[in-house]
Amino acid sequence: MIGAIKRAWANFRGFDLTGSTVPPMDGPLRPNAKLDGFPVLLKLDDVDNLTAAGGRILCSVGADLLTLSEDGSAQGLSVASTETLGGTITAIAASGDLVAVAIEGEGIRLEGQGPARLLEAGRRNRACVTALAFADSGTLFVAVGSDRHPAREWKRDLMTKTAAGSVWRVDLDTGAAVEIASGLAFPAGIAVSGGRVFVSEAWRHRVVAMGADGSGRRTVLDRLPAYPGRIVPAAGGGFWLAMFAPRNPLVEFVLKEDAYRERMIGTIEPDYWIAPSLVTGRSFLEPIQGGARKKLNMLKPWSPTWSTGLVVRCGDDMAMLRSYQSRADGEVHGVTSICETGGRLLAGAKGSGRIVAIDEPAETT
Amino acid sequence: MASSDTFAYLRSRYFPDHLVGEILSKRWIDNAIPFSALVLTVVVLGAVIPDFLSISSLSDLARQFAEFGLVVLALTVVMISGGIDLSVASVFSLAVLFSLIGINVYELPVPVVLVGIVVMGMGCGAINGILVGYLRLRAFLTTLVSLIIFRSIYEIVFVRMSTSIMSGFSMSDMWLFIGEGTIFGVPTSLVITLAIALAWHLILSRMRPGWRLTAVGGARRSAFNAGIDVRFMVFLTYVVSSAMCALAGFLFAARLGSTGSDTGVGLEVQALTAAVLGGTAIGGGRGSVAKAIIGSLLVLMLTNGLINLGISGPITSTILGGILLFAVFVDMRWQKHRHRILAKVYVSPAYLALPPAPKVDAPGSPYVLNDRLRSVEIIGLGEIEGPEDVILDRDDNLYCGTRHGDIVRFFGPDHKRSEVFAHIGGHPLGMAFDRAGNLLVCIGGMGLFQVAPDKTVTKLTDETNRSWTSVVDDSRLRLADDVDVAPDGRIYFSEATIRYEQEDWATDALESRPSGRIICYDPRTGKTNTEIPKLVFANGVAMCADGQSFMFAESWTCSISRYYFDGPKKGQTEKVLSNLPGYPDNINRASDGNYWLALLGMRGPALDLALRMPGFRKRMARRVAPDQWLYPNINTGCVVKFNEKGEILDNLWDLGGLNHPMITSMREHKGWLYLGGVSNNRIGRYRLPDADPNWCAQDAYWGPRP
Incomplete structure (x- = not known):
């Protein structure tokens, strides 16, 4: 009763009780177009899971596992070899020569320790392993985005307001998997550092940290204006965090509009939903917002948009330090993976289908 | 129709949601609170005090009031x-x-x-x-x-x-x-x-x-x-x-x-x-x-009432003082929040069920996606802003409006040089030439104007008949949009909406309410009257070759109709095209007897669904900032050609909108198609491969040069 009165009063006065107000892009997230300024190393549609494995650079396109090598020209990358696996590759992690590849419908394939073998991990939903991280050569942490949807249907997971994600610890020697956290809203990235496991919980716009057994869980970064995805430990300490899509006030509004949301999910193709996306502007059937109408033949960089590119440098405690962005009018949207290799940071923009090298004379922080 | 749809339809059909905002936007609404206080006072005092409303007491009150x-x-x-x-x-x-x-x-x-x-x-x-x-x-x-x-x-x-x-x-x-x-x-x-x-x-x-x-x-x-x-x-x-x-x-x-x-x-x-x-x-x-x-x-009634109730003078004064304080407080809050309330409640969406949009990429569809408009020649890049409509005269001069309130003339045949042909002050929209070679132009917020060849500007009309049931003053022309002239000189022009000003035209799409109309101005009598009321964003108007009817577009219902103003079918309206894949804007004649139609933007399933859910759009208008509202996708436009039977004959696209994000108008002239867009900074010129290279619209309407 009191809750109802509170809600009615908040509704009347315009308060936000549900955390659905999108925070401004400010502080370390002050808008910039740096991602668009960096050199494009390779154009590859649907590139995902960029990973440094020993000296190699791995990435995936659908069910293909690609090995990239540096061009003769020293700057660009090219595809050295392609291996087609049994299903869409949803996550890759590497530790030395050890490589774990999550394959939709099959499980997690482990290479580099004798013959390749499949792990039984993430029993609940093999189709939605969103991120992998090695703690050491004997322990693998697995993030399962959702029990209900495969990883490629992340939009549906968000728009149905699902919170059925979990994190597992797998002992590689025995194959035993232990669930250390559950009920998460789409854990999309995982990293292990200093004995703690950092998990980005995309639909709750936050990053949580917990012990290796799941104890002592607390929020280390929250109220993000975008959906956090993969986390990679940085060579110089701290982390790189890729945020794959921006939050949008209209999406937040639609999330509260149950009738519209149900009909939208039921009758419209996900590409044309009012929902975040990895890339926008591919079809005129996509919805647009008032501020995104072109004026004088120009899409303004500050237009509301369903997709952007956003890579954030974070400190040891996950506090954000600075960011590299591609705004509404940019060309590096939907960055889902990042990897550090050979002194360079590569960002894989799955939405725009390109790999860029972030090589800012770094540490101006 | 789902039951929730039926309810939404009935509600938007019979419950006048839009009146709340319209009444709130009236100047006299300021008096509403004092007036209701007055009525309340009369009722309460009349009930409490015997004889309060008797003739003698009223006559006394009248003299005091004087x-x-x-x-x-x-x-x-x-x-x-x-x-x-x-x-x-x-x-x-x-x-x-x-x-x-x-x-x-x-x-x-x-x-x-x-x-x-x-x-x-x-x-x-x-x-x-x-x-x-x-x-x-x-x-x-x-x-x-x-x-x-x-x-x-x-x-x-x-x-x-x-x-x-x-x-x-x-x-x-x-x-x-x-x-x-x-x-x-x-x-x-x-x-x-x-x-x-x-x-x-x-x-x-x-x-x-x-x-x-x-x-x-x-x-x-x-x-x-x-x-x-x-x-x-x-x-x-x-x-x-x-x-x-x-x-x-x-x-x-x-x-x-x-x-x-x-x-x-x-x-x-x-x-x-x-x-x-x-x-x-x-x-x-x-x-x-x-x-x-x-x-x-x-104040008089309160004072008299309090005295009648036997309350002493000083206490009456105290009560009056308290009321003064309260009135100042209410006045301050009202002034502060009135505009905010108005902004929140003015948008009042209606129910509009469009059939599923035709799939333009399906095999057998009359629409064919292409990029033919991406490589058009460009005229006036950066010199003009907002050429909603373009028109050419017999000497190949090109006229367009700009949002600065000018009509700019590009000199033919190469259109490299330009001059300000006339400055009128409002954003010129649709244009047409009459028999004498005068340029007739609709101006958003101002009305219908005429520019003679010697550049003199005359206002033809800025008001039409006031209808009895409209709360907003619909005698004023808020958004005159496109114009064409009948052979006898009568001028028919559309007004897109009576509820929004020029700059907010796209917000009308959120409402999709029938608040537009077609108006006729007769230069022989100087009279203006509304010819077809209650259209959903009335837009393009083009005379048919029979001289008795014209085509007109209704943007948000994605349809084209034909209206007969003369002849045996006088007063009848026929649907020519319905369920277009985009929002139709201006219509103009093509050299082969058919019609060019500009689609200013394309339909998307998310908005089509929202149009069936007025409550959703209403809450969106209240809770989400206007820049974040769902809008029609006007970043991609196209031009289609259709005939009087309602068949689609040709399509020209610029997918992704690199050159022409939105196309609001096009004119064929001597084998070229000229393209205008209300928020573009250029005019496009596309070579029509099969068109008559000598065809000029002015000749087609009024015969060769006199």
């Missing part, structure tokens, strides 16, 4: 101009005193006394006016001082003359008539006051002096910059105000025939309460006669 209302009106006039006059009460009592002295003691004729009293009032006002208006003293302090001085004069004279006033007596019929007579049952004094109030209403709302007065009160500096003699206006308000107070005093004297030491004491606070309670702003710039009348009735 005097008090005049004082409140006087104060209101000063307050509108941004000042305040506390000396109203002293002038009033001085007038009472000197009227009685003139009539009772010196037995002067009544008209002489009346003129003398008014002149005395004007003199008192002139003192205030010179001090406040010309010497720029603070109005509050100055009139406080004159309040004291005039009051002192009253006290001094009253002590000396009171006995002779008491003993004197006037036998004048006129005096009696003013004091106690009636005209057709209405007290004389009330008639006088109502006449003055009516005059002030006309002055304040319909005449220049009144508008200047309001301007001075609203923004003194701007009024000065606009050339208004601010000091004189301020001076004048005090003179007029005191003259009206003096007249009120004269009426009071005629009614009671006596005066006392407390006559007019505290009247200024009562009058101020009444003015503020009615809704006149203390800061100036806002106020009306209606507000003054409501306020004074409210």
